[in-house]
């Protein structure tokens with residue numbers, strides 16, 4: 050494992066994301082704890098020292114799991130990052146905050162209440178890194194609400210040593226807002242976590258966002274480096290081009306090596322959901338081996354061929370609140386594949402099972418209001434249903 054600098058610390062270039070841990074088949078977000086623990090143990094024994102979680106990952110179970118999984122290791126042997134879930138909150142009266150419509154059943158709380166709960170769930174006295182979760186055009190009003198004073202409260206916690214380094218994450222945000230936010234809060238944040246990969250470099254203007262963060266003198270933590278697995282499973286024609294150059298390398302390794310070209314990137318998070326993935330990723334980060342200029346040009350070509358795909362990252366934020374219990378990210382993956390001719394036009398929802406049938410969508414919109422990629426999910430469901438009826 051090689052290491053980089055961030056906020057004066059030596060952080061592993063590969064970080065463990067805890068949003069896509071192995072799940073128990075058929076039990077939605079439930080973590081397969083035995084398999085997940087094996088992954089964490091492998092990570093710890095191979096030099097990964099950065100562990101990222103959030104309040105809502107795995108329906109709230111991720112924080113509980115990582116607290117338990119890391120408990121046996123000395124506290125100073127790992128850095129733990131979690132996030133304040135303002136992006137999915139609504140302000141109520143007298144400092145009370147509730148959760149948005151897609152998350153019915155989550156009890157109301159307060160800003161301090163959420164933070165205390167997180168420390169408790171993670172079984173720690175402090176977070177090494179703590180982030181506002183998904184600052185964007187929709188959530189900024191909540192994060193900057195003068196009465197709730199979320200940022201002020203977190204700075205207070207930092208003074209008390211319960212947060213060591215403060216940052217924020219953003220999935221889809223305009224570079225302009227990112228710049229304004231950083232300017233308005235100059236000196237408050239020490240790092241920014243963004244969605245960054247060779248497809249989003251152009252698709253979501255991650256290039257400009259990276260430059261904005263660098264301009265403010267901050268380091269970047271990367272999320273969605275493989276775009277939720279999308280860049281690990283390229284269309285056959287694109288994969289063939291990569292294989293012609295490096296026959297033994299997976300598509301995921303290409304994506305991670307592309308990220309190694311960016312000097313301001315400190316940690317590349319990967320939400321590893323299988324043992325094989327962590328073994329391969331650890332190997333990829335054994336030493337820096339960034340793509341060459343020719344390889345970079347080839348990846349740009351690959352990205353250009355995918356610009357029309359629906360940009361779902363399979364984060365599964367949307368699945369929890371779907372009243373029809375649809376496997377939304379899997380349906381979108383099938384839609385992309387059918388629409389782009391990857392599987393011909395072969396998709397028979399009657400054989401795929403109820404959870405995979407877009408025709409069952411009732412258009413309630415609970416999913417779209419929570420999607421960090423701003424995908425018009427009900428429209429996709431409707432279009433896919435029409436395609437299937439043709």
Ligand code: SF4
Nearest residue numbers: 371410411413414416
């Ligand atoms: S709009 Fe359709 S896919 Fe979205 S939550 Fe409602 S039923 Fe589920």
Ligand code: SF4
Nearest residue numbers: 361362364365367420
């Ligand atoms: S549709 Fe949006 S919320 Fe749902 S998995 Fe994809 S990116 Fe995540």
